[in-house]
Amino acid sequence: MCYNTAGTRVVDGGSKGGPAMIATETVKTVVVVLFGLCILWIIVIIVKNDMHTIVRALLVTAVLGLALFYLNQTKLEKLSFTAIKQDLFPLKARTFTFEKQEVYVDGRPITTFSFDEPGPRLALDMMNGGKHMVIKDIRPVNSVLERLGLPPITAGVAELASITGNGLDSDKYRWDAYEKGVLVIERGICRDMTAAQTFPCISRITITAR
Known part of the structure; x- marks a missing residue:
């Protein structure tokens, strides 16, 4: 069974969870x-x-x-300090388009959101050694998840390849304890031709139910 839905969403600030409030x-x-x-x-x-x-x-x-x-x-x-920061300095609103696909594998639903370029921005920091990246600022991710009607993440993660040692896991970020199942975000490089900018972005979000 497969569903495809195209849609437009606006990204703004706001993340939930995190420090005590x-x-x-x-x-x-x-x-x-x-x-x-x-x-x-x-x-x-x-x-x-x-x-x-x-x-x-x-x-x-x-x-x-x-x-x-x-x-x-x-x-x-x-x-909290983070909540006040987000309230005073919200993320700049952006519009993006995506395609949603839902398939069933062994009776488990796998939902994929594929974003058209330019996709939502992704905030990344370089890990020690300079080989891999880590998501520390979860606001951009939670902004997208919120607009997709999904629960937020509560913490950042390192690039999956830095954990598994497998080169195929480069540009992927995985949350095993996510509320809806296993959440995987794939990083891409997007180009905003209107502003002549190149930036890391979310190219695909996949959620595999447990």
Whole structure:
């Protein structure tokens, strides 16, 4: 049995999982208390006419004020350094097209998403030795998975060839403990002719059910 579906999706920021997170309301309460203490600090400084300290107090108060403004504006229910970074600096939205194919092998579904060029960008870092690459920034991957209606990954992985020692596994990245089965991402080199850019991209995503 085989299904083919063409579609268009938009990639943006956002990844789930990862580091421990703190409730936004908890952080907001702490910042409000600190902001109030800073106001009292400034009042005491003015009363004592301590102009040497006023600049420092105003600076701290301004920082807390900006933090409070952000906390009142953000839609995040929980905060972490990564979540705040993604909220303030989201990945640039891009449009990509893909073809979905689903086949059954020994009764197990294997779903493949093949992306037309230019495919979604893939953030890679060089491993020690310079022979293989590793995915550390999982935001681009999770952006694509989210738009495909799939669960996110929670951690990056090294290039599969660096683990198996098999040259055929070059440009592949595998998550054995993925929620939907075994997830494999294949890397390609894409060219954006409109911007005259060449960049690593996702050429294919394969999910094999357990």
